[in-house]
Amino acid sequence: MKIAVTGKGGVGKTTLAAGLAKHFARCGYQVYAVDADPDISLGTTLGVPEEQLAAQPPLIEMKELIKERTGAGGAFYILNPQVDDVLDKYSIDLSNIKLLRMGGYKQAGTACYCPENSFLNAVVNSLLLGNHDVVILDFGAGIEHLTRGTARGVDLMLIVTEPTRVSVETARVIQKLAREIGVPKIRIVGNKVRNSREKEFLMSSFDKDELLGVMQYNDELWEKSMLDEPREMEEILINSVSNIFNLIRGGDVEAGTAAKS
Ligand SMILES: Nc1ncnc2c1ncn2[C@@H]1O[C@H](COP(=O)(O)OP(=O)(O)OP(=O)(O)O)[C@@H](O)[C@H]1O
Numbered sequence: 001m002k003i004a005v006t007g008k009g010g011v012g013k014t015t016l017a018a019g020l021a022k023h024f025a026r027c028g029y030q031v032y033a034v035d036a037d038p039d040i041s042l043g044t045t046l047g048v049p050e051e052q053l054a055a056q057p058p059l060i061e062m063k064e065l066i067k068e069r070t071g072a073g074g075a076f077y078i079l080n081p082q083v084d085d086v087l088d089k090y091s092i093d094l095s096n097i098k099l100l101r102m103g104g105y106k107q108a109g110t111a112c113y114c115p116e117n118s119f120l121n122a123v124v125n126s127l128l129l130g131n132h133d134v135v136i137l138d139f140g141a142g143i144e145h146l147t148r149g150t151a152r153g154v155d156l157m158l159i160v161t162e163p164t165r166v167s168v169e170t171a172r173v174i175q176k177l178a179r180e181i182g183v184p185k186i187r188i189v190g191n192k193v194r195n196s197r198e199k200e201f202l203m204s205s206f207d208k209d210e211l212l213g214v215m216q217y218n219d220e221l222w223e224k225s226m227l228d229e230p231r232e233m234e235e236i237l238i239n240s241v242s243n244i245f246n247l248i249r250g251g252d253v254e255a256g257t258a259a260k261s
Contacts (some may be wrong), residue, residue, distance in 0.1 A: 001136040001248075002128055002153055003066065004183070004199065006143050007160035012122035012191035013037065013079060015221065016160055017138035019241030020047040020248070023236060024134045025096035032087070032132050033097050036124070037105025037140035045237070046099060047230030049090055056092050058103030060116055071124075071224070083122045100127075128153030139145040143177055146253050151181045155249070160189050163198035168205045175210075189244055190214035213247045215240055 001024075005017040014076035016039065021033040035042035035058070043053045059065070086108040091098040102124075103163045107116050125201050128136050128150050137154075139146075146154065157178050161171040171188055188210050190202040202214060218240050 002132075002137075004137040004139050004143070004146070004157045006141060006157065006159065006178075008141055008162075008167050010222050011160045011162050011167055012215065012261035013140070013160050014045050014138050015237065016158065016189060016191070016215070016241055016244065017136050018042060019237045020245055021046065021097050021134075021136050022238050023241065023245040024136075025094075025252050026238070029096065029134045030132070031097045032091075032100065032125070032127055032135045034100045034102060034135065034137045035126060036102045036104065036120070037138045039102055039140075039228055040103050042138045043092065043099055043101060043180045045233075046094060046097065047234055048094065048099065049230075052092060053101075054163060056090065056101060058101040059086070059120060060105075062090075066119045070119055079118050080125075081119055081122050083126050085129070086123055087127065087170050089236045104140060105106075105142065117145065120246050121147070121150075125150050125153070136222075141174065142217040143174060143181075145177075146181055146183070151178070151183045154183050156185045156187065157183045158187055158189050160191050161202070163190060163193050163201045168202070186210075187212035192217045192231075215244060 003020065005013045005020075007013050017033065024031045033042060033046065034250050040058050044050075050098065070078045087098065087100060091100045100123070102120050105120055124137070124145070129152075143157075158220045159171045159174050159178070161167045175186055175188070188202075189212050190199070191214070193199050193202065193214045198212055202211060220236050221240050224236055228234065
């Protein structure tokens with residue numbers, strides 16, 4: 001199963017991506033967790049110690065490696081560099097989870113043409129189109145780097161939204177983009193829902209088949225995110241996303257029987 005998580009800034013993408021990674025890992029899967037969000041907080045949310053994170057900079061910052069693989073610096077550079085070894089050499093091992101910190105893509109006009117983006121694209125393609133158990137991509141809001149080819153490798157795109165108009169509008173924009181590039185399954189996940197009114201707002205904003213489920217606002221999650229207590233954090237994280245994990249595992253994504261949780 002290959003899952004891409006996206007949504008507006010701060011809605012809970014990393015929380016959902018990390019929680020799902022922990023769930024799949026506990027079930028015995030080898031999980032590849034890819035942090036393609038510019039703020040690269042997936043490692044911290046997964047409980048990786050700061051020293052370990054500092055020892056493995058995000059791929060986007062590894063200028064020499066990118067230069068070596070893409071041949072950048074001359075008049076031309078390679079658009080699909082060889083990256084087979086990148087996953088093993090540059091990921092952080094957390095028992096059943098391999099964390100690959102990519103960092104954000106380069107923005108604006110250079111998006112399709114710079115060596116850094118070609119390099120990151122090659123890594124994402126190799127993961128999505130390769131023979132891996134579970135891949136979870138924390139994408140940030142920008143999915144424009146998912147191409148039609150790569151989109152076929154994604155089984156499920158989860159678009160996280162808070163129960164606010166602005167967040168729902170962003171989710172709609174991402175949903176449209178994801179449909180255009182041919183992502184096969186796209187589902188909305190409501191997050192930080194505090195009461196039935198907010199849940200109803202989400203249920204009226206999306207069709208039954210679009211909304212997979214909702215995650216409740218969790219005070220503990222919010223409070224513990226300030227503290228350095230990875231063990232406690234892991235349990236809270238796992239509990240917070242367990243209904244979404246169950247809906248994915250239980251086949252509701254296939255059946256389209258959404259928003260029951
Ligand atoms: N259900 C929830 N209840 C309470 N707090 C939550 C919940 N989900 C996420 N949070 C908190 O909201 C904050 C933002 O969450 P998170 O980092 O997962 O969002 P994000 O979408 O990945 O953000 P960014 O766009 O900055 O990468 C974090 O402090 C997180 O602990």
